Amino acid sequence: MAKSKPRVKVPKTADAGEIITIKTLISHQMESGQRKDKKTGELIPRKIINNFKAAFNGTVVFETVIEPAVSSNPYIQFKVKVPESGEFKFTWTDDDGSVYETAKKIKVG
């Protein structure tokens, strides 16, 4: 499986106190643990991204606990009120302990 690649859309600029929409997507098969291997008939073990966090200037502003019912290539859209310029940091945690990260800067003013 190809390496999970996060993609995030954050506006480059915003007014102070503006509520912005952030769209995130990460490529991941999100193996639910319900599927069976066609050849052996055995259950394919679960392997999903189980947590997503968005932090702004070090403070977690949005978090999602993800269950196997979230589709492959999990897409999450949410809103944040930005008081000042800064950096968003996005973190996805895999069942196997891997962590995928990306960051985006936003300019306010």
Next chain:
Amino acid sequence: MELNKREFLTLSAGALAFASVAGTSGIALAAVEPTADEMIKAFTSGAAVGEGKVSLTTPEIAENGNTVPVEVSVESPMTADNYVAEVMIVADGNPNPGVATFKFSAMSGEAEASTRIRLAQTQNVIAVAKMSDGSFFMDKKAVKVTIGGCGG
């Protein structure tokens, strides 16, 4: 791997059969996975859940249960002392009813989030919101699923 339509349908049907067998006789599975009601009870610690405030947007009919867009928004001023803390989404007809839990903060501005989910069969999707003052509100939407999205 190419998956043609027939194989896909067979797989989906198999998954559905698996899900329904598990539902009727699979006590082992039920013992591991709590039901949607139990999950909501655990989330609210038994507190009363009000109607309103929460609005859940789902398609009425989902042709492909593998990616069903859901959007939830909750009415709230989202200030430091009055905001939506968490929104749990459950699907009562999935083998594992938990879907996702969004955790908001006062910095969210608006308690609104959307994602794409898998639905194994026609069922209800339920969103339960936990406010910062400890009250709970919910919304429920029925979604018709043409092709289940849990096994296939």
